[in-house]
Amino acid sequence: MESDCRIPVVCCRPRVLVLHALFWGLVSLRVFGAALLSEERTAVKQLIAPCWLLEDFVVTTECSQCNAFQSRSWSSCELTGYVERVNCTRSNRDEHKSCRSAVMEDHLFWKFEAAMLALTAVFAILVVVRQRWLDRLASEKVRRQIESI
Numbered sequence: 001m002e003s004d005c006r007i008p009v010v011c012c013r014p015r016v017l018v019l020h021a022l023f024w025g026l027v028s029l030r031v032f033g034a035a036l037l038s039e040e041r042t043a044v045k046q047l048i049a050p051c052w053l054l055e056d057f058v059v060t061t062e063c064s065q066c067n068a069f070q071s072r073s074w075s076s077c078e079l080t081g082y083v084e085r086v087n088c089t090r091s092n093r094d095e096h097k098s099c100r101s102a103v104m105e106d107h108l109f110w111k112f113e114a115a116m117l118a119l120t121a122v123f124a125i126l127v128v129v130r131q132r133w134l135d136r137l138a139s140e141k142v143r144r145q146i147e148s149i
Helices: 014-048 068-073 076-080 102-147
Strands: 057-065 082-088 094-098
Touching: 068 076, 076 082, 076 094
Parallel strands: none
Antiparallel strands: 057 082, 082 094
């Protein structure tokens, strides 16, 4: 009994294989190139590291959402949209530090759960449809074999 699941001959042609290799080569070059560029950028940023990365600190103002002005002017607001004020103990400097709020984390968690539920439903429907299609193919094949007797 032959299997109906085969790789099409078109996919094994040298031209198609070369195009696949070129495509994935460009994709990987772009990904690894972006990673290398980000490493270079972080190396420059490490020269002017904030005090809370280098020493102990005390949180003076709890994590709160940035307003429109803070979002545009403070670099610490860009990352998460939330900021807290910290006081570095050794240098006694007040700085702003990006933080993650519990409300934001809760919202992201439920968004993730909804996305996973939707994907589960979509793939369950796809499995049922594919199984019915394969059952129909098997029934037709058996019917043809019986008719040929």
